[in-house]
Amino acid sequence: MRPRVIVNAAMSVDGKIALRDGQRARLSNEEDVQRVRRLRGGVDAILVGVGTVLKDDPKLTVKPELAADRSPLRIVLDSDGRTPASARVLDGRAPTLIVTSEACDRTFADADVLRCGKEQVDLGALLDRLGDRGIRTLLVEGGSTVIWSFLRAGLVDELKVFVGSLVLGGRSAPTLVGGGGAASLSESIRLALERSDRLGDGVLLEYSVVR
Numbered sequence: 566m567r568p569r570v571i572v573n574a575a576m577s578v579d580g581k582i583a584l585r586d587g588q589r590a591r592l593s594n595e596e597d598v599q600r601v602r603r604l605r606g607g608v609d610a611i612l613v614g615v616g617t618v619l620k621d622d623p624k625l626t627v628k629p630e631l632a633a634d635r636s637p638l639r640i641v642l643d644s645d646g647r648t649p650a651s652a653r654v655l656d657g658r659a660p661t662l663i664v665t666s667e668a669c670d671r672t673f674a675d676a677d678v679l680r681c682g683k684e685q686v687d688l689g690a691l692l693d694r695l696g697d698r699g700i701r702t703l704l705v706e707g708g709s710t711v712i713w714s715f716l717r718a719g720l721v722d723e724l725k726v727f728v729g730s731l732v733l734g735g736r737s738a739p740t741l742v743g744g745g746g747a748a749s750l751s752e753s754i755r756l757a758l759e760r761s762d763r764l765g766d767g768v769l770l771e772y773s774v775v776r
């Protein structure tokens with residue numbers, strides 16, 4: 566059975582998830598940081614694209630007291646094996662899976678490797694393989710390109726967006742969802758608003774994806 570897929574991200578009021586040069590910006594407030602910690606603690610795996618690893622170098626770990634029984638699996642979508650050996654996801658502090666294409670033969674000292682897809686990672690096939698490994702819930706934390714791919718492929722169940730009370734602007738700053746984008750409204754991804762809550766000085770919007 567494929568895992569339930571939850572996308573979670575923080576953005577500015579104008580939909581940006583980073584600065585104009587792609588550098589990380591703290592868009593969450595303290596309340597949202599706590600919420601994301603709890604969310605991470607309740608999932609089986611946390612996934613990002615290699616673009617996020619290269620820009621943000623996230624740890625993707627969960628404090629032991631918040632992890633249900635074991636650390637969630639850290640997953641990086643990395644078709645060509647570009648994750649630097651110094652990346653924090655390769656620090657050995659939690660299990661890590663680097664998912665490459667079948668064309669890539671790089672191996673990683675502190676991570677398992679899954680070859681999945683001809684040129685880019687095949688997300689449907691990946692979810693099947695994760696389901697086989699007992700992964701029931703997968704948290705997708707970005708970035709922009711990866712969120713588009715999951716939404717476009719119809720693989721997302723829930724979308725949670727924290728909207729910080731700030732504007733970043735800039736055409737080149739990545740938005741919540743990038744990728745190819747819709748050519749017409751009929752290609753848009755329809756969402757149903759399930760909850761909206763004030764969270765400190767920001768807003769949390771929670772959607773389900775209409776299939």
Ligand SMILES: NC(=O)c1ccc[n+]([C@@H]2O[C@H](COP(=O)([O-])OP(=O)(O)OC[C@H]3O[C@@H](n4cnc5c(N)ncnc54)[C@H](OP(=O)(O)O)[C@@H]3O)[C@@H](O)[C@H]2O)c1
Pocket residue numbers: 573574575576581582583584586587588589590592613614615616617618620621642643644645647685686687688706707708709710711712714715739743
């Ligand atoms: N505010 C937030 O909540 C938040 C969270 C995370 C990231 N960010 C920001 O997001 C930005 C990074 O986003 P990004 O769009 O540049 O990179 P990304 O989405 O993290 O990674 C994209 C890369 O993943 C690889 N990939 C492999 N298989 C894929 C597939 N099936 N679909 C899509 N991608 C696949 C591709 O590289 P290969 O072809 O080499 O495999 C692709 O270029 C950074 O600026 C970061 O700060 C913000």
